[in-house]
Amino acid sequence: MRVYFPVIFSMVTIAILSGFEIFLLKKLHRDWWQYRRVRQLSYGIPLAGIAGLTLWASGIALEVDVLVTVGASLTAGILVLGLALMISLPLSGVFHIVDRLIGLLLRRRNARRGEDALPDPGRRKLLTTSAAVFPVLAVTAGGTGLATAYSEPRMPIVPLHFPDLPAGLEGLRILQITDLHLGLIIGFDDVERMVELSAAQRPDIVLLTGDFSDDADTYLDALRLAGNIPARYGSFASIGNHEYFRGIKAIVRAYEKGPIPLFINGGETVDIDGTPLYIGGVDDPRSNFGLPEGFYERAIDRTMRDAPMDAFSILMCHRPNGFDAAAEAGIPLTLSGHTHGGQIGFNGRSLLYAANPERYMWGEYEKNGSKLYVSAGAGHWFPYRLGCPTEIPLYVLTSIAPSVQE
Numbered sequence: 001m002r003v004y005f006p007v008i009f010s011m012v013t014i015a016i017l018s019g020f021e022i023f024l025l026k027k028l029h030r031d032w033w034q035y036r037r038v039r040q041l042s043y044g045i046p047l048a049g050i051a052g053l054t055l056w057a058s059g060i061a062l063e064v065d066v067l068v069t070v071g072a073s074l075t076a077g078i079l080v081l082g083l084a085l086m087i088s089l090p091l092s093g094v095f096h097i098v099d100r101l102i103g104l105l106l107r108r109r110n111a112r113r114g115e116d117a118l119p120d121p122g123r124r125k126l127l128t129t130s131a132a133v134f135p136v137l138a139v140t141a142g143g144t145g146l147a148t149a150y151s152e153p154r155m156p157i158v159p160l161h162f163p164d165l166p167a168g169l170e171g172l173r174i175l176q177i178t179d180l181h182l183g184l185i186i187g188f189d190d191v192e193r194m195v196e197l198s199a200a201q202r203p204d205i206v207l208l209t210g211d212f213s214d215d216a217d218t219y220l221d222a223l224r225l226a227g228n229i230p231a232r233y234g235s236f237a238s239i240g241n242h243e244y245f246r247g248i249k250a251i252v253r254a255y256e257k258g259p260i261p262l263f264i265n266g267g268e269t270v271d272i273d274g275t276p277l278y279i280g281g282v283d284d285p286r287s288n289f290g291l292p293e294g295f296y297e298r299a300i301d302r303t304m305r306d307a308p309m310d311a312f313s314i315l316m317c318h319r320p321n322g323f324d325a326a327a328e329a330g331i332p333l334t335l336s337g338h339t340h341g342g343q344i345g346f347n348g349r350s351l352l353y354a355a356n357p358e359r360y361m362w363g364e365y366e367k368n369g370s371k372l373y374v375s376a377g378a379g380h381w382f383p384y385r386l387g388c389p390t391e392i393p394l395y396v397l398t399s400i401a402p403s404v405q406e
Contacts, residue, residue, distance in 0.1 A: 006184070006381075007057050010075050014053070017082030018046035021089065028093025049078040065187070072184040076383050080142040088138035141386060145344075149185070149383035153390035155197055158364070160371055162332055165399040166312055168275025174314070174395040175203035175229070178337030179377030181242065182222050183214035186379040191225045194378060194392065198229045201394045205270070206231040208260065209337050210240020210284065210318035214381060216247040220254040227259030233270050235260045238281025238316035240338060242381075265302040269311055276311035280304055284318050296325035304329065320360035320374045327370035334372045335395075336360070341376030345388030362388065 022042050025033050032038045052074030059067025175198055180186055198206070206229050213219045227235060237260050243251045255262035267280030280303040285295050300315070300322070307313055313331050317323070320336035327334075341362030342352035350361035365372040376391050 004057065004060060006072075007053055007060070007075075010056075010079060011049075011053050014046060014049040014075070014078055014082060017079070017086055018042075018049070021045070021082060021085045024086075024089040024093060028089065045078060045081060049075060049082075052078060068184060069187065073383065076185075077146055079382075080146055080384055081139065084138035084142040085135060088134040092132065092134040142384075145384040145386035148385040148389055149380065151385075151389060152193065152197065153378050153392050155201060156391055156393050157201075157396060158373060158393050159396045159398055159402070160333065160364070160373070161398055161400070161402055162312075162371070163399060163401075165397055166275045167399075168272050169277060169312055169397050170399060172272065172277075172397045173202065173204045174335075174397070175201055175206045175231070176209060176335050176337075176373075176375055176393050176395065177206065177212070177226065177378050178209040178318070178335075178375045179211040179240070179340060180222075180379040181211055181214050181377075181381045182218070182379070184381060185383045188218075188222070188225070190379070191222055195225055195228050198392060201392075203229065203394060204232045204272075205279070206235035206260075207279070207314075207316055207335060208235070208237035209281075209316045209335055209375075210238055211242040211337065211377075212237070212240075214242055214246055216250040216254070219246075219251050220258050223254060223258035223260055233272060233277075236268065236279050236281070236316070237262045238318060239264060239284055240318035241284050241286060244284060244286045263303070263316065265299050267303055267306065269306075269308055276308050278304075278307040278311040278313040279316070280307065280313065281316040282318075282322060291321070296322040297328075300325050300329050300331070304331070320365075320372060323360055323365065323367065323370075323372040326372075327367040330368075330370065332370055333395075333397075334370065336372060336374045337377050339374060339376075340380055341374070341388040343376075343380065343382075343384055343388050344386045345376075347387075350388060 025038065025042055052071050054071070055067050056071030056075055059065065059071055177194070177198070180191070180194070182191060208226065213222045229235065237255065239248070239262065252262065261268065263279070263281030265283050267278055270277045270279060282296065282299040282303050285291055303315065304313065313333070315326050315331045315334045317326060317334050317336050319338045323334050323336065339350070339361050342350040344351045345362060349363060353359065353361045360372060360374050362374050362376050365374070373393065373395065375393050376388050378390055378392050380390065
């Protein structure tokens with residue numbers, strides 16, 4: 001039943017959005033509702049959603065990946081369109097209300113004066129045109145976000161400055177792959193392309209920080225593909241919440257058979273030409289609703305118990321809210337994902353960050369001399385990216401201050 005949950009959730013969401021959209025058009029946009037094409041479009045959106053859901057569910061039942069991909073993609077497009085209209089129609093409705101109020105006031109004024117109420121076509125055209133701007137912009141943004149979601153991930157090179165960085169780690173190149181979500185939207189051809197792009201970056205170390213695949217049955221095959229990325233000092237992995245959602249026991253077995261070691265509250269010391277580098281990975285709290293008190297403090301303590309005192313440490317922590325505990329423990333670098341950057345951003349920052357500036361959403365953060373980078377993720381389970389493209393960041397460790405680098 002769990003595999004059908006996204007289908008059921010999408011079906012309920014589309015039904016709610018479609019009903020709300022038709023209600024808004026009837027009540028706030030009576031002028032538009034008079035046009036047959038507007039009515040046809042309003043009823044056509046949920047019908048298209050039903051078609052997408054049918055293909056999606058049939059693909060799951062028949063185990064036909066093409067049907068799943070086409071159905072899930074069509075459903076996602078209808079959801080984005082519905083959300084765009086839900087947000088924009090109330091705004092555009094204001095202009096129709098203003099138009100009707102002005103018309104009513106003018107008719108009353110003219111009635112008092114005994115004059116005929118003549119329509120003002122210029123005013124009406126201005127207001128109705130202004131009203132149409134909001135749905136057009138919203139639908140355009142929705143289409144742009146969908147198109148961007150299917151683009152190749154960008155490969156930003158992110159220099160990370162540590163004044164006390166051991167000389168042997170100067171220039172070390174670390175590639176992070178997180179939140180790929182292989183499955184509905186991301187296929188094996190995307191993984192093959194990701195491997196090709198990643199190999200071109202010549203990483204010294206590759207780190208997988210959770211939510212790598214949403215299909216436990218093909219997890220091992222995906223790991224073997226990721227293991228083809230040449231990394232001088234090896235590849236390592238931690239888990240995320242979706243590994244628990246999809247069956248943690250089967251996924252752990254996949255890692256045991258695969259080429260990449262998995263760390264769950266553990267780690268390993270890597271010799272970088274005589275300089276020790278400790279790489280650890282913490283467990284995930286599994287639930288999205290509430291964090292057990294002291295969870296990350298206990299998890300980090302177990303993860304770091306075998307770390308040499310003189311080693312520079314990197315912590316893989318799928319959720320960035322473990323950074324506070326990591327900084328308190330004095331861990332120099334934490335790499336996270338999970339948030340997808342909110343999938344909406346501007347100028348390299350998540351727009352959701354403005355609503356909650358204390359939350360670590362996307363990019364580089366610093367606390368007590370420790371650093372965190374939250375990747376926007378190499379993939380997603382819902383295909384929408386606006387101003388926040390998918391990414392596979394390459395971190396370059398350096399002791400040289402940014403001003404000197406410039």
